[in-house]
Amino acid sequence: MSSNEYFPTIGLEIHAELHTKSKMWCGCINDPFVGKPNVNICEVCMAHPGTLPVPNKEAIKKTIQVGLSLGSNIADFTEFDRKNYFYPDIPKGYQISQYKLPIVSGGNIDGIEITRIHLEEDTAKSSHDNDGYTLVDFNRAGVPLMELVTEPVIHNAKDAGNFARELQRILRYVGASEANMEMGQMRVEANVSISKNKPSGNADKNNFGTKCEVKNLNSFRSVEEAIEYEIERQSAILDEGGVVVQETRGWDENKQETFSQRKKENAHDYRYFPDPDLPKMYLSELFDIEELRKEIPLLPSKAREKLNSLCVGGGISEILIDNIEALKYFFSIQPESEIFAEKGKFAQISFNYLVTDIFGLLKKENKELSINNFPSISSFRTLIEMIITNELSSRGAKDILVEMLSNKNLDVRKFAEEKGLIQKNDTEALKKIVNEVIADNTDKWNDFKNGNEKLLMFFVGQCMKKSSGSGNPQMFQEIIKSV
Numbered sequence: 001m002s003s004n005e006y007f008p009t010i011g012l013e014i015h016a017e018l019h020t021k022s023k024m025w026c027g028c029i030n031d032p033f034v035g036k037p038n039v040n041i042c043e044v045c046m047a048h049p050g051t052l053p054v055p056n057k058e059a060i061k062k063t064i065q066v067g068l069s070l071g072s073n074i075a076d077f078t079e080f081d082r083k084n085y086f087y088p089d090i091p092k093g094y095q096i097s098q099y100k101l102p103i104v105s106g107g108n109i110d111g112i113e114i115t116r117i118h119l120e121e122d123t124a125k126s127s128h129d130n131d132g133y134t135l136v137d138f139n140r141a142g143v144p145l146m147e148l149v150t151e152p153v154i155h156n157a158k159d160a161g162n163f164a165r166e167l168q169r170i171l172r173y174v175g176a177s178e179a180n181m182e183m184g185q186m187r188v189e190a191n192v193s194i195s196k197n198k199p200s201g202n203a204d205k206n207n208f209g210t211k212c213e214v215k216n217l218n219s220f221r222s223v224e225e226a227i228e229y230e231i232e233r234q235s236a237i238l239d240e241g242g243v244v245v246q247e248t249r250g251w252d253e254n255k256q257e258t259f260s261q262r263k264k265e266n267a268h269d270y271r272y273f274p275d276p277d278l279p280k281m282y283l284s285e286l287f288d289i290e291e292l293r294k295e296i297p298l299l300p301s302k303a304r305e306k307l308n309s310l311c312v313g314g315g316i317s318e319i320l321i322d323n324i325e326a327l328k329y330f331f332s333i334q335p336e337s338e339i340f341a342e343k344g345k346f347a348q349i350s351f352n353y354l355v356t357d358i359f360g361l362l363k364k365e366n367k368e369l370s371i372n373n374f375p376s377i378s379s380f381r382t383l384i385e386m387i388i389t390n391e392l393s394s395r396g397a398k399d400i401l402v403e404m405l406s407n408k409n410l411d412v413r414k415f416a417e418e419k420g421l422i423q424k425n426d427t428e429a430l431k432k433i434v435n436e437v438i439a440d441n442t443d444k445w446n447d448f449k450n451g452n453e454k455l456l457m458f459f460v461g462q463c464m465k466k467s468s469g470s471g472n473p474q475m476f477q478e479i480i481k482s483v
Helices: 057-068 155-174 220-239 289-294 298-311 315-321 324-333 345-364 376-390 392-404 413-418 427-440 442-449 453-466 473-482
Strands: 007-017 083-086 096-098 112-121 125-127 134-137 144-150 188-195 212-217 247-252 257-263
Touching: 007 112, 007 134, 007 155, 007 220, 007 473, 057 112, 057 289, 057 324, 125 392, 144 473, 155 298, 188 220, 188 289, 212 220, 220 247, 220 257, 247 413, 257 453, 289 298, 298 315, 315 324, 315 345, 324 345, 324 376, 345 392, 345 413, 376 392, 376 413, 392 413, 427 453
Parallel strands: 212 247
Antiparallel strands: 007 144, 007 188, 083 096, 112 144, 125 134, 188 212, 247 257
16 A cells, blocks of 8 residues: 555644743743853753742743634633653753643634644753763753644645744744744644544544654754655555554654654653642733734734735735735835725735845845835835836836935935936827937838837837936837837
């Protein structure tokens, strides 16, 4: 039986470091990427005897906001638990996490259901030197860590990757996390199983295969490749009459394969119990949930709907969806009322000049695609209006854009007038230019009149050149055809 004849079932566990000023249980700076090891630490981080944790209210708030963004249920009563295991990256001998009473439950992203979102602390970072020593940096220990668990309702690698991509966008839109996977701010673990019969959700456990968890996938491509490999690996085992062993596996990027790490633990192996050092919490006493709901910004799904309403949709709109500042800038540019008869024309033209010309110029200069580097809203809006009303040619607009990036508040109209870039629409003046170009190129003109239509754009180009880019190219075409 090939892998095509098995039914894969995938569930994801995604960790994201929350963007807060301080760590989860102490006042140490939340900056795990500071240059030197073990500088953002204290007695709480290092689990010195007699120290007590104090919950970070902002981290709890951000977890609630993520839940509200996903249409989830927010718990009224919640508590923190001790997840017991011994490893050098967790000096207490346990991790403070949540088990039976998470902050968030339910919700979905694009129809993929979410089981829960809970809050815990990140562990320290271990590294191994060439002499066989393990070095531990505790700057990351205690950083607020949100864990999202999906229902086992994903059935292919692409959907799993897309779920993780959309979650990353939502985390960034809400301001909960930068969620940079390369920096370890967002880490994905995939539980993969295959079966002969297609399961119908979490309730249909009898049709699940034996799951293997692939840990610490640090790119969307790795998520998809690791899942695809694991489906093929498990299929080959079953085809040969073997048994898939429940275990934790890693992903070797170079070999493009998973490898066994350890036997998979179950919840009872961690001996969860409520942390006696932390208070039980009634979240409704700490937060006004409805006020937090009102603070939720425009989310990616709604942004797509808004772009579609402006006739800027499809895959190309993802360029803006993935850049929050550029997206906000684009929406700010749009006129408050529809001042042009053709719906979406302003949006389409401004989108093209933003993502093609402005993005291109900034990348060429190695500048960030940031609102600080974009032209002022009024300047850019004036530029687009002048293009639509045929006051500027595309060539003239591109020349002005270069100036706008070095002078954010450029008076576009005044600059265009001073540089002679206002497009000429006077028919008689344009006819005169056409006649001069014809006189300078009599051989090519004869070829054009004898049926070589490819020369039309040659003559338009020559006319634009003679008019220093200020002639209306559409009118030039019409005049040339009529001569």
